Amino acid sequence: MRKLLFGSLIRPPLTEPPPRVSDAAMEELATSIDKAARRRLGHSLSIRAVDAGSCNGCELEMHALSNAFYDVERFGIRFVASPRHADVLMVTGPVTRNMEEALLRTYHATPAPKWVIALGGCAHDGGCFAGSYAVLGGVSKVVPVDLHIPGCPPSPTEILKGLLALLEQVKKKGRVP
Amino acid sequence: MPMLSDVIKASHLVPAHQPWPRAVVDVPVWIFLAEALRDGHLILLGLWGEQHAVHMALLDASDTSLGVVSLAGLQGTYPSVARYHAPALRSERTIRDLTGLQPQGLPDTRPWLDHGRWDRRFPLGHSESLPSQAVHYEFLPASGESLHQIPVGPVHAGIIEPGHFRFTANGETVVRLEERLGYVHKGIETLIAGVDLAKAAQLAGRTSGDSTVAYAYGFSQAVEAALGMDIPSRAVWLRALMAELERLANHLGDIGAICNDAAFSLMLAHCGVLRERVLRAADVAFGHRLMRDRIIPGGVAVDLEDNGNAALRGLVAEIRRRFPALVELYDNTASLQDRTVGTGRVVAELARQYGAGGYVGRASGRDFDARRILPCSPYDELAFDVPVFSEGDVNARIWIRIREVENSLSLVDQILDRLPAGPVRIEIPENTEAREGMACVEGFRGDVLIWLRLCGQRIERCHLRDPSWFQWPLLEAAIEGNIVADFPLCNKSFNCSYSGHDL
Secondary structure, three states: OHHHHHHHHHOOOOOOOOOOOOOHHHHHHHHHHHHHHHHHHOOOEEEEEEEOOOOOHHHHHHHHOOOOOOOHHHHOEEEOOOHHHOOEEEEEOOOEHHHHHHHHHHHHHOOOOOEEEEEOHHHHHOHHHOOOOOEOOOHHHOOOOOEEEOOOOOOHHHHHHHHHHHHHHHHHHOOOO | OOHHHHHHHOOEEOOOEEOOOEEEOOHHHHHHHHHHHHOOOEEEEEEEEOOOOEEEEEEEOOOOOEEEEEEOOOOOEEEOOOOOOHHHHHHHHHHHHHHOOEEEOOOOOOOOOOOOOOOEEOOOOOOEEOOOOOOOOOOOOOOOOOOEEEEEOOOOOOOOOOOEEEEEEEOOEEEEEEEEOOOOOOOHHHHHOOOEHHHHHHHHOOOOHHHHHHHHHHHHHHHHHHHOOOOOHHHHHHHHHHHHHHHHHHHHHHHHHHHHHOOOHHHHHHHHHHHHHHHHHHHHHHOOOOOOOOEEOOEEOOOOOHHHHHHHHHHHHHHHHHHHHHHHHHHHOHHHHHHHOOOOOOOHHHHHHHOOOHHHHHOOOOOOOHHHHOOOOOHHHOOOOOOOOOOOOHHHHHHHHHHHHHHHHHHHHHHHHHOOOOOOEOOOOOOOOEEEEEEEEEOOOOEEEEEEEEEOOEEEEEEEEOHHHHOHHHHHHHHOOOEHHHHHHHHHHHOOOOHHHHO
16 A cells, blocks of 8 residues: 555646646636636535436546546535535436435525536436436426536536536526525 | 256247247246246346236256246236245336236235336336325334334435435344335336337437446347347447446446445545546547447447557556556455455355346356356457356455456457457348347346347337346345445445336
8 A cells, every 4th residue: 555655646646637738628627617616615616416317327427527537626626415515416317206306305405505407418308218207307397407517428527617607607697596 | 957948948939039039838837937936947037027918038047048938918917926036026016017917926015116206107008197196105114122214315425326225223233224216217118119229229228327338238239139130240349348348447436436435545546547547548449438329239330440449458558557556455455354354245045046147146156147158249259257256245246346357458458459340330121020139248237138029120118127136135135234334335335226227
């Protein structure tokens, strides 16, 4: 273990820029989230993930946000265990009827001000599951949505872009009461 | 004694069912087979229903032959298999929920996927409209001194899929765990009925996101079996390449995540890096990080170019360079071993009885890997080991994954070395008849079974059986006698699919 830890000390970090010129999109994202997040939230944004019927693809990419390449926590963005600690609900899936009540209860358990992000194609309009007897067809059918992040599943970079867009939107409109 | 093939030979064989036979049997034979399941001569691979029929996919334990037996022309009921063989229980509760067929003598008559919230009942049967109304669900009782219950879910603390766990504990020790699933039921089997092959492949590939390659692989193979198609050999090899990349990504993610649930986050950090490298290489090679919609009936959607080849070669070299140190770290960290060794034990007999696939079965002595037992090209030409452990604990399930990572690296190498040239896709031939096909593909989690009936160019009925069906019940057994705090560890070491199970 000592060798591994020592190796991590002397090797350059894997974490992709803020300050790296080659990956322009990522850099732009990283710095803007940082600035906007700081202004609005005093350094932090807490996200509670709710799977409302996803295939688990979106969850995999959400997990990836925490790996060394994206390291979302460096922006003060973190995933929390309880909706009571959250600023943002990040909801995936077409919202199955069997999850409707759980989603609503999670929403009500989240203190205002709060935002809802619908992550992935299914969360937008049900995706390829739209029309099923078992799904409601999109997060906005159950709770008000502030932002949709498209993709099947959206890549970690796209999710980061979405978080930035949310912060921009909030700057213009103010918080959802 | 090869019982299954004898029974099938003596019964009414269904024409145009490929590659394994399907036979319509009568009720006494059905019960005879259910008893053979109970006695361990047969392994249950799947059990599913239609409005007037019920089908059971079986594996003969003596000669590993495979077949499907059906009861046809049913009028509302059929004899329950679960009455004889417990692993069939959840499948039969599902058959009742979806088709309305009543399994006679079913030991547990509570609904399973139907929580009373859909706007109809029996969607795969005669589908009656019904206002949505949540029904009370009675958990199994546990009695004794100072027992208390802990309800968990459906919304969990981490970034995980939803499901409900009802623990009954005595102090810290779990006396009983009961799972309640179905929260992510999307009605995939109803949606897929009647659609064309392109849309159906899309739905199949979204049954379980972490196994999107395995599902698309199985679905495409089943379609090709039904239509008697021979796809180009380059496509066959590219499919296996994607399947091994998916296995690598998931196993690496799991090894890190299991250790993280034992509060050893260093492994998660390092394994997370390797997993990300797999996804990025897959993105370069096939244009999608999870390789979703890349396998389609008739072949594969994208060819592997030179830059993709180089990315995969680089990936294999990088993992080979980094992984051994992580294995050593896992093996030599006493505090971590203290959590994983002896925790969440599944006894071999249960793994055998339930026909548990993947690392759950192989960690408990069940030597089954669809790539080996039901060999199809290119695996019959490739060299790989099927690791089997007998301890059945969290540690064994980690070691299976470690060995499979090593095997998959070797398989990726072998495939890249020998990848044939040529086209990667052929057109779907005209078809006007009703034809049936099935496939059994080894996903990272275990064997994925796909059965379908085509009518012309459309799917009439498709059943997608996730390996989790026969792993979830074992988690209930594995946690018994462990402390509540070890549940996340046990659960992650199983890493069952919710979406694949709930459909």
